[in-house]
Amino acid sequence: xxxxxxxxxxxxxxxxxxxxxxxxxxxxxxxxxxxxxxxxxxxxxxxxxxxxxxxxxxxxxxxxxxxxxxxxxxxxxx
Numbered sequence: 001x002x003x004x005x006x007x008x009x010x011x012x013x014x015x016x017x018x019x020x021x022x023x024x025x026x027x028x029x030x031x032x033x034x035x036x037x038x039x040x041x042x043x044x045x046x047x048x049x050x051x052x053x054x055x056x057x058x059x060x061x062x063x064x065x066x067x068x069x070x071x072x073x074x075x076x077x078x
Contacts, residue, residue, distance in 0.1 A: 005046060016029065
């Protein structure tokens, strides 16, 4: 779980700085309103879940989804 949280934080920080990302919601970011709760109750680990929106609205979101490739490390499932 530690690695999942570390990687999700890195992705969140990357997305926050990307010019085609309109917003990002991840409680592990220092400026998130729930960060104090994450620190208090979850030991600073905010999970592996984040949400974000792309600049350009629904059509841009659809285009993004069509371009996403999801890869799996098959060794995790053995």
